[in-house]
Amino acid sequence: MAVEWLMGNRLVGFSRKKAMSHQQAVLRRKQAFQGYEMILVTGGSGFIGSNFVLDWLCQSDDPVINLDKLTYAGNLENLASLQGNTRHTFIRGDIGDATLVSSLLNEHKPRAIINFAAESHVDRSIHGPDEFIQTNIVGTFRLLETVRGYWSGLNVETKQSFRFLHVSTDEVYGSLDKGESAFSETRRYEPNSPYSASKAASDHLVRAYHHTYGLPVLTTNCSNNYGPYHFPEKLIPLMIVNALAGKPLPVYGDGLQIRDWLYVIDHCSAIRRVLEAGRVGEVYNIGGCNEKPNIEIVHTVCALLDELRPRTDGRSYRGQIAHVADRPGHDRRYAIDASKIEHELGWKPAETFETGIRKTVQWYLDNQSWVSNVQSGAYRTWVEKNDQGRV
Numbered sequence: 001m002a003v004e005w006l007m008g009n010r011l012v013g014f015s016r017k018k019a020m021s022h023q024q025a026v027l028r029r030k031q032a033f034q035g036y037e038m039i040l041v042t043g044g045s046g047f048i049g050s051n052f053v054l055d056w057l058c059q060s061d062d063p064v065i066n067l068d069k070l071t072y073a074g075n076l077e078n079l080a081s082l083q084g085n086t087r088h089t090f091i092r093g094d095i096g097d098a099t100l101v102s103s104l105l106n107e108h109k110p111r112a113i114i115n116f117a118a119e120s121h122v123d124r125s126i127h128g129p130d131e132f133i134q135t136n137i138v139g140t141f142r143l144l145e146t147v148r149g150y151w152s153g154l155n156v157e158t159k160q161s162f163r164f165l166h167v168s169t170d171e172v173y174g175s176l177d178k179g180e181s182a183f184s185e186t187r188r189y190e191p192n193s194p195y196s197a198s199k200a201a202s203d204h205l206v207r208a209y210h211h212t213y214g215l216p217v218l219t220t221n222c223s224n225n226y227g228p229y230h231f232p233e234k235l236i237p238l239m240i241v242n243a244l245a246g247k248p249l250p251v252y253g254d255g256l257q258i259r260d261w262l263y264v265i266d267h268c269s270a271i272r273r274v275l276e277a278g279r280v281g282e283v284y285n286i287g288g289c290n291e292k293p294n295i296e297i298v299h300t301v302c303a304l305l306d307e308l309r310p311r312t313d314g315r316s317y318r319g320q321i322a323h324v325a326d327r328p329g330h331d332r333r334y335a336i337d338a339s340k341i342e343h344e345l346g347w348k349p350a351e352t353f354e355t356g357i358r359k360t361v362q363w364y365l366d367n368q369s370w371v372s373n374v375q376s377g378a379y380r381t382w383v384e385k386n387d388q389g390r391v
């Protein structure tokens with residue numbers, strides 16, 4: 001592993017002769033790796049995926065292929081700032097399309113795949129689970145099969161360094177009682193919604209592909225994200241958007257259900273760290289150590305809006321809160337024990353909830369046209385405006 005001996009462009013701590021042979025090893029490695037620096041991101045036009053792609057291109061030189069089906073949740077406008085950026089290639093397609101994925105892999109030869117693509121909204125999974133089974137289970141299975149075919153044909157070194165990172169959720173662990181310990185990586189899977197059950201199934205497939213075929217996989221299970229480009233069907237963006245529109249703020253049941261909240265850019269940095277240094281076959285839980293009841297989240301959003309964009313009648317946005325019927329099978333509490341990623345990989349979130357939520361509310365205030373394009377459906381035609389779907 002000669003690369004680890006390079007600091008900056010200097011070789012350190014070796015005799016001249018030893019350094020020469022290490023330099024040759026580095027060169028050989030570089031030659032072997034030529035054309036393999038690309039990463040392939042699936043679902044890179046959704047909420048977390050687009051934040052990841054934008055962040056990745058700032059933090060790394062490695063180009064990105066972004067494969068996304070552009071369901072209702074995929075929005076190319078999230079990546080508008082990348083127009084003309086030759087390090088980003090967008091491909092519209094399904095992770096389950098083996099012919100397409102196989103040709104992309106053979107053409108671009110990625111060194112890693114980060115799988116964000118999924119149906120992700122619990123309420124939608126309750127009303128129509130089919131798409132969740134199709135993409136999250138069948139799609140992940142087909143993707144794994146196609147990737148296995150590609151990976152099997154790589155040379156020994158590239159095969160060893162290749163990674164398939166599967167992005168999953170804390171919801172696979174089910175619901176915690178008050179006072180119960182936070183989810184660790186060894187916690188039993190007890191998914192309760194069609195969404196979490198489909199993600200749990202995909203996690204199991206990823207695990208099996210490592211144990212059975214040796215595919216070098218990594219799995220991350222993260223808590224609730226929030227931040228820019230969050231589709232306004234999820235709690236935080238929905239509350240911001242409805243509040244500004246003078247609409248009711250629907251709180252399910254008593255609003256005392258607890259989630260752990262993580263700013264999306266912190267999730268992105270955790271994924272980069274796991275990709276870089278995570279142990280193959282391992283699972284890493286990612287969380288923000290920010291357990292909060294939903295009603296407190298809604299109150300915080302209202303207070304920030306009262307400060308940053310007060311209502312014209314001088315009243316608080318809190319007056320718009322409306323308790324509505326609870327979600328069927330609603331999980332009461334999620335909490336993440338993130339000590340493994342912290343101790344093993346030295347990752348910690350950079351944002352507190354207070355800093356992250358303020359940034360988020362400000363982002364929605366500053367990006368009203370993004371919101372109105374989502375609400376009007378105009379975001380769905382964005383792809384047609386852009387060079388046959390390639391951004």
Ligand code: NAD
Binds near residue numbers: 042073
């Ligand atoms: P999202 O719904 O905003 O985005 C999903 C993206 O995947 C969209 O761009 C969509 O077009 C694309 N997609 C869907 N089906 C596809 C298919 N068959 N082929 C290719 N692309 C497809 O979701 P998100 O909130 O960004 O979540 C991304 C991932 O992170 C998901 O796997 C989700 O389970 C996981 N996750 C989300 C959260 C959260 O709080 N949002 C927390 C933990 C884990």
Ligand code: TYD
Binds near residue numbers: 255259
């Ligand atoms: P959501 O953002 O849908 O994420 P998840 O269900 O994956 O945790 O919901 C977060 C919490 O907020 C969850 O307990 C359900 C609740 N909720 C509401 O009370 N009202 C709403 O309108 C929405 C969308 C969610």
